[in-house]
Amino acid sequence: MRKQVSVTFKNQPAVRIDLHEEPPMPRDEARKWLDEQFIAMECEPLRATGKLLMADRVVVVAQAAGPAKFADAAWAKVFAQAACAVLGKESVNVDADSLVITY
Numbered sequence: 001m002r003k004q005v006s007v008t009f010k011n012q013p014a015v016r017i018d019l020h021e022e023p024p025m026p027r028d029e030a031r032k033w034l035d036e037q038f039i040a041m042e043c044e045p046l047r048a049t050g051k052l053l054m055a056d057r058v059v060v061v062a063q064a065a066g067p068a069k070f071a072d073a074a075w076a077k078v079f080a081q082a083a084c085a086v087l088g089k090e091s092v093n094v095d096a097d098s099l100v101i102t103y
Contacts, residue, residue: 003090005080007062007070010097015070017080019090025078030085033078037061046099054086055101063096 003019025033034057037043041064045052052060061079062070070076083092093102 003084005083005092005094007076007079007094007096009067012067015067015076017076019077019080019084022077022081025081025085027085030082033082034058034061034086037065037079041065058083058087058092059094059096059099059101062094063099066096 003022005017005019007015007017009015031054034054038052038057038061041061043057043060043064046056046060065075065079070079080092083094084090087101087103089103091103095101
């Protein structure tokens with residue numbers, strides 16, 4: 001199976017980050033990185049209860065980052081590695097506008 005993350009934004013071509021040659025990121029490191037990005041981008045939880053699942057965190061960080069942040073290949077690669085690590089999947093598709101993740 002091909003290791004890749006795809007992120008889509010409305011009226012933009014999909015951003016595809018290929019990870020087949022990248023070593024996997026440790027899960028605890030990935031959680032920490034996503035937490036840091038969530039705070040730095042001043043993201044808000046999706047649920048009124050404030051509970052935030054890791055999948056929620058991935059999609060909210062992607063949405064907050066927007067196409068401009070994903071244009072930075074180094075940042076995009078770390079995002080993709082973190083997303084795969086916390087979700088336990090090798091292929092992840094993030095629709096940032098609809099707040100949907102598929103595998």
